[in-house]
Amino acid sequence: MEAFERPTFETSAARTVYQYVERHGTAARHRARTATELDSETFDEALEHLLSKGYLKDDGGTLALALDVGSVETHQNDGISYVIRPAQPDDFEGLVEAIRDVSAESTYVVAESVAEQLLYEDAVTRHNTVQSRVFFVATVDDEVVGWCHLDLPQLDKLRETAQLTVGVVEDHRDHGIGSQLMERGMEWARANGYRKLYNSVPAVSENALSFLEAHGWHTEGIRRNHYTVGDEEVDEVMMAYTFD
Template identity: 45%
Template sequence: MQFSESLDFDHDDRKRIYEYVERHGEVGAEEARERLRVDPGGFRHHVAILKRDGYLEERDGRLRAAFDAGATEEYEVEGFEFVIRPARQEDLSGIVGAIRRVAEERTYIVAESVADEIDHDEALLRHNELESRMFFVATVGDGETQAGSDRPVGGPGDDVVGWVHLHAPELDKLAHTAELTVGVLDEYQGHGVGSHLLARGLEWAGANGYEKVYQSVPSTNEDAIAFLEGHDWETEAVREDHYKIDGDYVDEVMMAVEL
């Protein structure tokens, strides 16, 4: 299912099933049927249609919302290997951990609020009548280490070392915009991971009909501002003394890029 597609259900039970699964991230099929009090035959029929139409997918008897977010991409930069792929529900704790580490190291307030939100939410990815939320992650292997380094060897592993997140309210007047956060753990910077994540996120936004992507950072986060400026983002406004960090008032820099 593309996020740009409107949610169109022609049966109330079908809509209830999708909304229950989407809200919980992943649920057992039998648990969902019992909670929704749908008869077994009708439930199987509705799930089959939701799977056929690309709304749900099923794995080992568990249902989750299906999102068509593209393929896994593998990269190697000077011997360092990493993967960028659409996030999965099971990445939630890894993403929260990565965001919080970056937020501590770089003062990334918007991203920190994203971590708090998904940490208290059962679902990582969302697409409903109120909002859409998508993540892509950068991962490396978790076994051996790079020669001469303490860093794990990259590859199709499951250690989340970076993320890009896009959030968009499903409101007509804001339907052309999405908010983005992106970050990479300090020890994995310098290999183009952040640039590839940013490009993947903007590619997804453009494919789903968004015309403008924006984010805000404290003026003290000079590395983030320079990174975005280096990728053709522009400062749209500055709100003076918007943040109070460690007792000091700090400006908010509001940045955006047109797609």
Template identity: 45%
Template sequence: MKGRLEFTHDDRRRIYDCVKRRGETNREEVRTQLGIDPRGFRHHVAILRGDGHIETDGEKLRVSIDDGVRDEFGSDRLEFDIRLAGREDRSGILGAIRRVTDEADCVVAESVTAEIVFRDALLWTNELELRVFFVATVQGEVVGWAHIDASNVDKRDHVAELTVGVLEEYRDHGIGSRLLSCSLEWAADNGYEKVYSSVPSSNEDARSFLEQRGWRVEAVREDHYKLADEYLDEVMMAYEL
């Protein structure tokens, strides 16, 4: 990912970092958390918006998708972008997850789609949880995602859960590796110590993908999933940051 942005005022940096960490969040929640007076907060948000660092939507704030959160990659075969997802990516992410889960057993990813549909939102944060997405796009179309589900509960705020997937026709171009790297970098930058992923034992491709990149099997829960009347183990994999 791109290097840290420089700001001329510390409160602007704090506002930007808070919004980037949360994904999309309420103005007043950010202001209250940072303890900035209302007038000063409005002033700093106006400057951040004018400089193109953040976007506003009513009472919502989010980091501009083109501001320090986009990386371009490519080869002779394919060019793609990796960036923090925005609200406009909702349908693309849902479509990508559904296609990937149709091809392989991805139980956690299926539950993510249910959450997005139920809440009618892509990114959210509250006193208990924080969820953000990174997307991989080719010519503006979502071809892969990484989803981070992080806890705000004190006893679990050092760990985060990850799901990652790429459409079959776009694999073997390094997209999955880049999504994984960006997600781990985000988690490390935001103070998480460990990231984990739960994989059905039948999904050997997913397990191999993670193992080749330094993840380890932390535990196995026998017969944890029941798919098409078949009991499958849950393989819990972890990466220490």
């Protein structure tokens, strides 16, 4: 299933099973059957339908969303080898830690809110009739050191725009990881029909603003005194990238 494809359901049982797995990220098959309170035959029919449509996948009895967001890529730069790939449920703790690490030091408010949303929902990927959420991660020796996040509204009037955040923990910067993550997210958005990406950054985050500008982003607007950082009122710089 593609992340931009809005899921549809032929039966209420299929909707119930999908919603349970989607809200929990992953779910043991027997736990999903118990939690949805469906009888065995109805549950099995609903699950088989979801598997056949490519909405869910069953990995040895563990159910998860079957989103197709790309392949695994290996990169090398300055003697550093790192992998960029779609995030998996097992990346949850490392992903939250990386986002919090970056947002704490650079007042990356939007990224901080993404981390809080992850913790609240306790799931890496979301895909329902309202919104989708996709993450790409960069790993070094299987440790998450950076991310690119795309928030994808499913409402028709918003489905051609997406919010993008990107960040790399301090110890792994200056090796091109952030640029590769940015390019991966932007290429995915372009390939899937999005016409515009946006991000919002406090005006005091000069490095973040310079990074976005270096990748072709432009300032779309400024909201005065939008953030409170410490005791200081700080402007919000609204950045955007529009595909040709």
